[in-house]
Amino acid sequence: MGKKVIVIGGGIIGYCTAWYLTGSGHEVTILERSRADDSPSYNNAGMVVPSHFIPLASPGIIKKGLVWMLRADSPFYIKPRLDASLIRWCWQFYRHANSRHVRRAAPLLAEMNQLSRCLFQEITDGLDARVNFKSAGLLMLYATHKGEEEEKETAKVAASLGIEAKNLNNSELNELDSNISYKAKGAVYYPGDAFLDPAAFMKSLEINLKSRGVEIMKGMAVRDFIYENRKIHSVLAGDRFFEADEFVLAAGIDSADLAKKAGLDIPMQGGKGYSVTIDNPGKMPGICSILTEARVAVTPMGNKLRLAGTMEFAGKDVSVNRKRVEGYLKSVAQYIPDISYGILKDKTVWAGLRPCSPDGLPYIGRFNRYPNLIAATGHAMMGLSLGPVTGLIVTDLVNNKMPSIPVRRLHPDRFH
Ligand SMILES: Cc1cc2nc3c(=O)[nH]c(=O)nc-3n(C[C@H](O)[C@H](O)[C@H](O)COP(=O)(O)OP(=O)(O)OC[C@H]3O[C@@H](n4cnc5c(N)ncnc54)[C@H](O)[C@@H]3O)c2cc1C
Incomplete structure (x- = not known):
């Protein structure tokens, strides 16, 4: 049965993750802070x-x-x-x-x-x-x-x-x-x-995701996490709480500050x-x-x-x-x-x-402290290029399947 998944951040990583999650039968909501298409995902090379x-x-x-x-x-x-x-x-x-x-x-x-x-x-x-x-x-x-x-x-x-x-x-x-x-x-x-036009790619992907039933909520900045024991229960965005089974942290550079709100550290x-x-x-x-x-x-x-x-x-x-x-x-x-x-x-x-990230590798994986929070960030100058494979790996993790790429070196807790 499909899970309810909240993706935090509607950049290339968030969109590609939603693409594979929805293809795998999950119910996906993307919470995106900005209403303008102004992130690196639209303006890169x-x-x-x-x-x-x-x-x-x-x-x-x-x-x-x-x-x-x-x-x-x-x-x-x-x-x-x-x-x-x-x-x-x-x-x-x-x-x-x-x-x-x-x-x-x-x-x-x-x-x-x-x-x-x-x-x-x-x-x-x-x-x-x-x-x-x-x-x-x-x-x-x-x-x-x-x-x-x-x-x-x-x-x-x-x-x-x-x-x-x-x-x-x-x-x-x-x-x-x-x-x-x-x-x-x-x-x-x-x-x-x-190569491609990244803004046209993002816009076309967005239309396609919506037609597959993904809810994309713009102007929704995630401000905090609500947790119970070792699980994220919900996130607070605007003045609303959003509950889900799994959460994906894909907020680009802001992922580090957001992680801190849950007591997590991704340099x-x-x-x-x-x-x-x-x-x-x-x-x-x-x-x-x-x-x-x-x-x-x-x-x-x-x-x-x-x-x-x-x-x-x-x-x-x-x-x-x-x-x-x-x-x-x-x-x-x-x-x-x-x-x-x-x-x-x-x-x-x-x-x-x-x-x-300091070692030039992205952070992709479940956090040890809150296993239903998955990191998908830190792609530096390769975020467009690595978008689809990141979406696929995250989907494997949500499906509790061994990803086809070995992800040990990408673990979000690797600097601890
Ligand atoms: C000049 C330049 C050229 C580049 N060229 C290339 C290239 O040719 N090929 C390549 O592979 N990569 C390239 N990159 C890198 C690539 O653009 C990034 O790695 C990629 O955009 C990262 O994607 P992302 O989704 O993680 O982050 P972002 O694109 O930053 O998207 C993150 C999203 O999360 C949202 N967000 C932030 N905080 C919150 C919050 N609290 N709540 C909800 N939403 C939030 C943001 O508004 C944003 O929309 C380039 C980057 C730059 C700057």
């Missing part, structure tokens, strides 16, 4: 990336980060502040930024991302064509010799994990995507990756990123790309082009740092001259927070 198997906490990142910290227009920044949760997070991050952790985490992320990529195909088949799901792959563009060496090294690891990767020089790159001209030195091409920091979207920019790439040294994502979405970048750890501040935005937008022309700063500079900038 739209990349579905089996090629992204290296967690943020990896060797070399700390040295690179320290160098970047010295530049006002760099793509990475940690705002120094005396905040116990930030200090603890940084310590955990430091402990995981090594090759031993990457050796353990990479196969798991690769397996999750590859399964999720297949699930995207299934989900998007039944959605609106405006989702623009394109199985055209991803280019990791590099402009320098050092960038080339690093990307080729990653491509070797990808191959060892069964992920197809092709090295392209500049002329092979321009031949592969003749829609636009590339100045980059070369690229590693991952043909198995894909997370918001990684601020920006995106700028231009309509009909003239020339458009046919394949999405990451400008590796500049850390910028470039994605065609129908007749729109989105450029996303930066990772700033500045608490929950989502104000726009113009210098940093200018820095990342100006770097694009070094790789793709047709996308000049002139066409980008006066566009509206969206800013939002990626929910980042």
